[in-house]
Amino acid sequence: MAQAWRTAGLPIPQHAWFWIGILLLSAGAGLLYDALFQNGIPLVAAIHGVFIGACALLMERGTVLPQLQARLRRLPTFLYVPIAELAYVGMITLGHATGGVVVWSTGLTTEPFAEAVIPSLRVLVYALAVSALLVFVVRMRDLIGAEVFVNLLVGRYHRPVEEERIFLFVDVVGSTAYAEMHGALKTQAFLGAVFATLAEPVRRCQGSTDDFIGDMAMITWPMARGLQDARCVACVLAIQETLTRDAAAWQERFGAVPRIRAALHGGPVVTAEVGVDRHKIAYFGDAVNVTARLEALCRTLDAPVLISDDLLAKLPRLPAGVRARPLGEHAVRGRDQVLAVAALEQIPRTVRTAA
Numbered sequence: 001m002a003q004a005w006r007t008a009g010l011p012i013p014q015h016a017w018f019w020i021g022i023l024l025l026s027a028g029a030g031l032l033y034d035a036l037f038q039n040g041i042p043l044v045a046a047i048h049g050v051f052i053g054a055c056a057l058l059m060e061r062g063t064v065l066p067q068l069q070a071r072l073r074r075l076p077t078f079l080y081v082p083i084a085e086l087a088y089v090g091m092i093t094l095g096h097a098t099g100g101v102v103v104w105s106t107g108l109t110t111e112p113f114a115e116a117v118i119p120s121l122r123v124l125v126y127a128l129a130v131s132a133l134l135v136f137v138v139r140m141r142d143l144i145g146a147e148v149f150v151n152l153l154v155g156r157y158h159r160p161v162e163e164e165r166i167f168l169f170v171d172v173v174g175s176t177a178y179a180e181m182h183g184a185l186k187t188q189a190f191l192g193a194v195f196a197t198l199a200e201p202v203r204r205c206q207g208s209t210d211d212f213i214g215d216m217a218m219i220t221w222p223m224a225r226g227l228q229d230a231r232c233v234a235c236v237l238a239i240q241e242t243l244t245r246d247a248a249a250w251q252e253r254f255g256a257v258p259r260i261r262a263a264l265h266g267g268p269v270v271t272a273e274v275g276v277d278r279h280k281i282a283y284f285g286d287a288v289n290v291t292a293r294l295e296a297l298c299r300t301l302d303a304p305v306l307i308s309d310d311l312l313a314k315l316p317r318l319p320a321g322v323r324a325r326p327l328g329e330h331a332v333r334g335r336d337q338v339l340a341v342a343a344l345e346q347i348p349r350t351v352r353t354a355a
Helices: 002-007 014-037 042-060 066-073 077-105 113-117 121-144 146-154 175-182 184-204 223-245 247-254 286-301 309-314 349-354
Strands: 161-172 208-213 216-222 260-274 280-284 305-308 322-330 339-346
Touching: 014 042, 014 121, 042 077, 042 121, 077 113, 077 121, 161 184, 161 223, 161 286, 175 184, 184 208, 184 216, 184 223, 184 247, 208 280, 216 223, 223 247, 223 260, 223 305, 223 309, 223 339, 260 286, 260 309, 280 286, 286 305, 286 322, 286 339, 305 309, 309 339
Parallel strands: 260 305
Antiparallel strands: 161 216, 161 260, 208 216, 260 280, 305 339, 322 339
16 A cells, blocks of 8 residues: 555655554454454454444544534533443444445345444444553554654664754744733633644644643654655744634634744754653754754744754755745854854745746
8 A cells, every 4th residue: 555655656644654553453453353252254353343443533533523522522521431432332333334334235244234234232342442442542642742652652762862853943922921911721722722733734744743842832853854845844834824824713712813933943963762750752952952042033033934044955945935035144042153044934926926
């Protein structure tokens, strides 16, 4: 499958591998069920497993009935748990029925149609247990980030590793003033919604949101991946476009439209797994500190998006409709040498048309 995508010139996004893995685990759970209870047709059990796993994940990700999902999550725990369990039973039943239609219509099973599509109590209990495990894995992945989750799982950074990475620091402008006007709780909801909005552009540009520090998000790429197709720059633009596109909804919900400042820089760092009771991936090196200073420089230079000349020189090209406006060299606190920077700007449509 992967080779077919590459041949067609369609690279599989990193996050897609995770979902493919989850579906393969679902198929494996079906095969295990067949081995435990000796159903005798492993392929049928695997097909049921894939469809049940897919339906459970659609429920978990809010793809099916997202508004209902949002309302359920606002319920008290003593109500949410039993109702959520009933919802999962419904999705498992739907998945089993869909798989049953497939295996019955293709002649893979000789069972009567009703037996093929209606799950037994044993199937429901087993599927609920497996779904709970899969949902736990998905929640853990969402909690610490997809790339960090995989790296912790495989132990890539048990020992410190030297590598080159690109860093993007995204700061929410005016969060302090917003807090003074609306209070801490609403501000946290506002920031949470902004950070949630970052997820899709970051995922699309194959980055990793590695940390949140106050009202700032830290997004990273391995150097080669971030440079390819100028993904690191495209990510900033996608975030800005998403916030602008939904301006009316932000204004209605929070009374303000979020604005961001962003800084891009890259270079060598030492990456290591740190912590005992709580593990995380941490980056050590000048590149991280320079990116933080560059983000602070956005205020001084009144530029929403800054990029270091060091990183700009490594980019094969900028995305269409974007230009880099040189802003000269500037002293950066904690660094002996001055840093040459540029502002990334959208080229006005009138200029593009004239060109």
